[in-house]
Amino acid sequence: MTDHIVAPADELEEGGRIITELNGREICVFNIDGEYYAYNNWCAHQAGPICEGNITGTTEASFDPESLEVSLDYCREGEILNCPWHGWEYEVKSGKCLSRQKVQLPSYAVRVEGEDIIVTL
């Protein structure tokens, strides 16, 4: 396990991301609401550049068996990372894929030390 300095913390604003190459791998660090998350830029579907995708919300639905009503809810704005190649949805904070229960983006420990964002590979 080695620590790598990715960038000075003040270069990564809330809502932003930095993609960099560490040990021959493309790694992305996101700043979501002041918390940092680091993933490989490599989608579990067909290896597309997952971390370059848009961050959006998504649509969820619930069914009420009493009234037989389905309610649609566009929710979780800012929490869903979408692969730019074919739109697989992942939770940006956990790396969990919404459509495939067993799929999860591999993540890395990331912390701020002094002025710098540090990722441990």
Add this chain to the structure above:
Amino acid sequence: MSQQAQKQESIQDTTIVDTDVHLSVPAKEVAKYTDEPYRSHMANTGYAPLPSSGWDRNLAGKIEHYTVQSPEDVQQRLCEEFQIDHPILNATSKLPRLPQSDLAVNLMSAYNDLLIDQYLDEYDHFYGLASLATQKPDKAAEELDRLGDEDQIVGAYIATTGPNPPLGDPEYDILYQAAQDNDIHIAYHGSGGAFMFEFPRQNQSFEKFIEVHTMAHTWSQMMTLSSLLVHGVPEKFPDLNFTFLEAGIGWIPMMMFRLNKEYSIRRSEAPLLEKSPEEYIREFYFASQPIGEANDPKHMKQLIDIVGVDSLTFASDYPHWDFDHPDALEQYLSTFNEEGRQKIMYKNAADAFALDL
């Protein structure tokens, strides 16, 4: 080199032919190759000059909208990033659905001229499919005669969602004859965008594009394949090869076995056939994309096995939103020997389109 390009060591040494690459030609660009009054028609129509179904392919911005608008786009993004050695380009799916047949005929030559002028003349390792307007089969035949000497035009692209009557009808024999005479093989391609013309209930009854898109290509290809066999097209034009693009391969076993059964009972309705439907279908070629995603990968391998190592070709369908990277197919080929893998990644395509590789 990106991470995506680096990781494909297994396919780096394999020649790859991509049988389905789409250009994204802006209307004003193709207009330059049309004659009047079509040029002004294309320039002056306030709405999009060519009809569209209006479905949101890109999921409200979740999926990136990629386009191919220059030969460099093909070279960099497919040939370099995806390790495709020979992309086979097509320029439009829209011709057979246009209600105005004289416009469709003029656009047919325009798209084909654009393809040759802007793409095939730029890179020797690109090939192209001539787009055909099916409304006037005699005009399509003339177009094939006109393009017969173009070495890089290796096939005719016929959109299967839209043509009326279905494509086995004897009305099209003149087109198939010209294709055979000019050694231009046939590629059929369905489309989600035209499915509303074929099957109006899609826009009346389906609410979501996932429903339309799951059905459109396969439905159109099934209709085409049935029509070809019942009218005996492969018997009438024995030197023509037929390739089916963009419907994946899951529908093929169903058609083989179901048509076998029907034919055994109703042979007298398809009297030109001299062998079982399955035998004809095994002489056709099928592109892999969109590759199915079985929960158990073993089932995809079995499916590929049924379709056969002599019939499958690779296609990416780039730049459309459901394109496949070559690895998406390669991952299922580990059980084949080197010869089998080569057939699927390029030799079958070379046979299907008589490519000089």
